[in-house]
Amino acid sequence: MIIVMKPKTTDEKIEKIKRKMESLGCSIHESKGQNYHLIGLVGDTSRIDPSQIQANRSVEKLIFVQEPYKKANRLFHPEETVVKINDKEIGGNKFSVIAGPCSVESQEQIISIAEDIKESGAAFLRGGAYKPRTSPYSFQGLRDEGLELLKIAKEKTGLPIVTELMSADKLEKFIENVDIIQIGARNMQNFDLLKEVGKTNKPILLKRGMSATIEELLMAAEYVMSEGNEKVILCERGIRTFEKYTRNTLDLSAIPVIKKYSHLPVIVDPSHASGLWWLVEPMAKAALVAGADGLMVEVHNDPANAKCDGQQSIKPERFKALMNTLKQLAKIENKEV
Numbered sequence: 213m214i215i216v217m218k219p220k221t222t223d224e225k226i227e228k229i230k231r232k233m234e235s236l237g238c239s240i241h242e243s244k245g246q247n248y249h250l251i252g253l254v255g256d257t258s259r260i261d262p263s264q265i266q267a268n269r270s271v272e273k274l275i276f277v278q279e280p281y282k283k284a285n286r287l288f289h290p291e292e293t294v295v296k297i298n299d300k301e302i303g304g305n306k307f308s309v310i311a312g313p314c315s316v317e318s319q320e321q322i323i324s325i326a327e328d329i330k331e332s333g334a335a336f337l338r339g340g341a342y343k344p345r346t347s348p349y350s351f352q353g354l355r356d357e358g359l360e361l362l363k364i365a366k367e368k369t370g371l372p373i374v375t376e377l378m379s380a381d382k383l384e385k386f387i388e389n390v391d392i393i394q395i396g397a398r399n400m401q402n403f404d405l406l407k408e409v410g411k412t413n414k415p416i417l418l419k420r421g422m423s424a425t426i427e428e429l430l431m432a433a434e435y436v437m438s439e440g441n442e443k444v445i446l447c448e449r450g451i452r453t454f455e456k457y458t459r460n461t462l463d464l465s466a467i468p469v470i471k472k473y474s475h476l477p478v479i480v481d482p483s484h485a486s487g488l489w490w491l492v493e494p495m496a497k498a499a500l501v502a503g504a505d506g507l508m509v510e511v512h513n514d515p516a517n518a519k520c521d522g523q524q525s526i527k528p529e530r531f532k533a534l535m536n537t538l539k540q541l542a543k544i545e546n547k548e549v
């Protein structure tokens with residue numbers, strides 16, 4: 213961090229700000245010219261609140277040299293993180309596909325979809341049990357029963373399960389029964405929830421908030437990691453823009469940007485990003501080529517009667533065709549599906 217002082221600031225005021233920064237654990241490197249005075253802060257700046265410096269009337273501006281996230285930052289962890297889930301991995305040279313319905317609806321439905329996606333090569337089963345719905349009158353998920361049905365599907369297929377945690381009061385249940393805990397877009401900045409999952413040892417799938425910048429997503433990951441849990445998988449799921457044709461706008465460039473600044477694996481959800489079943493395939497292919505570590509895809513055996521997100525769910529046959537295409541593309545990208 214570099215503090216640029218206003219020209220003609222008195223020595224007394226400069227000394228005061230320097231002492232304050234030193235008391236917060238930084239050492240000072242100064243540079244002085246005729247019309248400028250720079251105070252460089254060296255060392256751990258995490259205890260410094262930038263807004264307090266900016267509030268100082270003698271400060272012209274503050275220049276950030278480093279990103280505010282540390283544990284998620286590639287600078288301090290140059291090698292890629294590979295998250296291990298039982299005998300599977302997300303990250304590295306793997307391209308891992310998580311698939312399944314938006315929400316678990318019945319035993320028959322979840323088992324049938326789980327069997328189909330497994331046969332096509334999916335590595336994980338998704339399915340919402342506790343659903344974050346915009347309307348309180350929409351289907352809210354089968355909740356505890358949904359979780360039980362996911363367990364049955366796991367027993368039948370061996371596929372590890374990914375499902376969304378909405379509130380910390382279900383955390384113990386999730387630790388016991390779920391393989392990857394999903395934190396949804398709407399909860400990306402639920403900081404208390406992030407801290408709670410950060411105290412566990414479970415892999416966390418952290419979805420980007422619909423209006424979150426990449427830095428905010430990485431700061432959300434930092435919340436989880438700062439509590440000790442470094443098994444974080446990021447998910448780009450589209451952001452809100454002025455475009456109305458698609459449900460969200462898939463920010464494909466977020467993949468290489470995140471890869472540049474962070475060592476965490478990043479996957480893409482083309483279903484929530486586009487909101488249209490026929491856009492899932494092109495967006496999934498684009499995600500692989502852009503460098504994603506995997507996908508989360510909504511698959512339903514009867515989309516027209518789905519209780520949630522049927523319009524963006526692909527049928528098992530289409531999923532199979534998509535997986536075959538991805539296997540071909542993965543070879544070119546030196547990835548393994």
Ligand code: PEP
Pocket residue numbers: 314340344376395396397398419449481484
């Ligand atoms: C989901 O994956 O079920 C979901 C609700 O997605 P998002 O949090 O990205 O909206």
Ligand code: MN
Pocket residue numbers: 314315484510520521
């Ligand atoms: Mn959905």
